[in-house]
Amino acid sequence: MPAKIIDGNALSKQLRTEIATNSAILTAKGTKPGLAVVLVGSNHASQIYVRNKIKACHDANIYSELINLDENTSQVDLLRIIHELNENPSIHGILVQLPLPAHIDSYSVLESISPNKDVDGFHVANAGALMTGKPLFIPCTPYGCMKMLESIEYPIRGARAVIVGASNIVGKPMAMLLLQAGATVTICNSKTKDLSAHTKEADILVVATGKPKMILGQMVKPGAVVIDVGINRLPDGKLCGDVDYDEVKYVAGWITPVPGGVGPMTITMLLQNTLEAAEHFHQTR
Numbered sequence: 001m002p003a004k005i006i007d008g009n010a011l012s013k014q015l016r017t018e019i020a021t022n023s024a025i026l027t028a029k030g031t032k033p034g035l036a037v038v039l040v041g042s043n044h045a046s047q048i049y050v051r052n053k054i055k056a057c058h059d060a061n062i063y064s065e066l067i068n069l070d071e072n073t074s075q076v077d078l079l080r081i082i083h084e085l086n087e088n089p090s091i092h093g094i095l096v097q098l099p100l101p102a103h104i105d106s107y108s109v110l111e112s113i114s115p116n117k118d119v120d121g122f123h124v125a126n127a128g129a130l131m132t133g134k135p136l137f138i139p140c141t142p143y144g145c146m147k148m149l150e151s152i153e154y155p156i157r158g159a160r161a162v163i164v165g166a167s168n169i170v171g172k173p174m175a176m177l178l179l180q181a182g183a184t185v186t187i188c189n190s191k192t193k194d195l196s197a198h199t200k201e202a203d204i205l206v207v208a209t210g211k212p213k214m215i216l217g218q219m220v221k222p223g224a225v226v227i228d229v230g231i232n233r234l235p236d237g238k239l240c241g242d243v244d245y246d247e248v249k250y251v252a253g254w255i256t257p258v259p260g261g262v263g264p265m266t267i268t269m270l271l272q273n274t275l276e277a278a279e280h281f282h283q284t285r
Helices: 009-028 046-061 074-087 106-112 122-131 138-151 171-180 195-199 262-284
Strands: 035-041 064-067 092-098 160-164 186-188 204-208 225-228
Touching: 009 138, 009 262, 035 046, 035 262, 046 262, 064 074, 064 195, 064 225, 074 092, 074 106, 092 160, 092 186, 122 171, 138 171, 138 225, 138 262, 160 171, 160 195, 171 186, 171 204, 186 195
Parallel strands: 035 064, 035 092, 160 186, 160 204, 204 225
Antiparallel strands: none
């Protein structure tokens, strides 16, 4: 029997309805949640992502401001713009779309965002706070993955969780969240020896490597929950994840599809973080 699908589109729709309602309530109290999205250059994929985020804000009763900068914008000018957004009371969340042009230091830019407006959860203050279980904002993709696990009421405490991919954006924060939820966590990377020996032990398998279909059916424990964070475009133009879906769906107990799995959840949790930032601002002003 094929695995049950964890439908990211359906869960996102449900959560976004709740976010839109809470945004309207907060707006009625005098604070309309606001998100600034900064896009430098004309990367096609980034433009699509940004367009989707702006539309999602509109649908969720969140004010959005797109700041579209030329490819040759200097780092000094970009940092000045972020400083102005930090000081702007109508903006509660700031998102700088990555990747940035090569002449700009991404780390310096992300660190210039106020931790109180760091709705991506990338600032070192939030990353460090995540280690103690008390971040202001959880990075959006891992946050979305945890919501998906919650939606199927999977018992995380005591489960064996394996994460393939050790990035600061997904792998490491995902490990921290699962650890805090009581799982026994292993992080694998490109240098891990005998990867399948680890993945076959996983009750929860999270894959975020950027390598199409690298996780095969024989690498998965029967009945496991498989969360595929990857999104790759094949030569024929079709999208696929880092998991071989057609194989793994006959082994796993639960699986996220690509597209329609983790992707929609990432933007949804960005909206949630923006709402939470606005609520915090409202309480402290």
